[in-house]
Amino acid sequence: MRRAAQLALLVASGCGAAHQDRITDGVYRLPHRLREVSAVVALDGATVACVQDEVGAVFVVDLLGRNGLRAEVFGPRGDYEGLALVGERYWVLRSDGVVLRLDRRAGALSIGASLRLPAGHGEWEGLCWDRERGLLLTVPKEGAKDVAGRALRPIFGIDPRAERVLPDPVLVLDLRRLEDDAVARGITLPTKTSVKGRARSDVRMACSELLALPDRGELLLLSSADHAIFRVDRDGRLLAFAPLDPDELPQPEGLALLPDGRLLVASEGPSYGILRIVPRP
Helix, strand or coil, X not given: CCCHHHHCEEXXXXXXXXXXXXXXXXXXXXXXXXXXXXXXXXXXXXXXXXXXXXXXXXXXXXXXXXXXXXXXXXXXXXXXXXXXXXXXXXXXXXXXXXXXXXXXXXXXXXXXXXXXXXXXXXXXXXXXXXXXXXXXXXXXXXXXXXXXXXXXXXXXXXXXXXXXXXXXXXXXXXXXXXXXXXXXXXXXXXEEECCCCCEEECCCCCEEEXXXXXXXXXXXXXXXXXXXXXXXXCCCCEEEEEECCCCCCCEEEEEEECCCCCEEEEEECCCCCEEEEECCC
């Protein structure tokens, strides 16, 4: 095990945690029930909410170990892949393109409304609240099957007040343009060698999450297939690329920004979910 992993707080172990008022850098092991964690949002400096595949519940985790895991059931089983918080209201993304608004009544969560994302984009995996745009943002996992759309990643907006999906993307990322941006900025992207001995880009950008950075107009996009985070500006130009360690984060699925600006990455694991604080790209 790498040295960073030795910093782990075993959240569900019953061992307790050292007396402190903020979480430390390192790796946080989630309870077994969250081994397929698929999204995470920060509620405060030491508490996060998560969803995981196939379970219609929001899980609240105290990373300081002061409180046990709390599950708030909101609906039936489903392939839940995204979670966002707007004010005090949760929004949940299903991989089939349905976005759910969760309401709290008598202390319990329930589905208050559902919105349908545009068809023809395959599976959906990322959802975040963009305070600057005043929109929820969501992105499909991969590009379209046709040649023209294969390199494109459309990001759609949802107006949570009007409960309306905007008909056109707010931004379209083009992998070819990102590769050109990388060359212009001296950013090293993964490459592979063709049968003719030529180096070519090996970036897939299979988006598993996106995160809006407040007051900057920039986005972070997490690609589980690339084990990396891409940072782009509001026009979709590549600003940075940060690879992740696959030994520490075997299947990264979620991003959250802590109140102090640190970045939290959530990953599925073989027997438990993982949260890892990483440097922001």
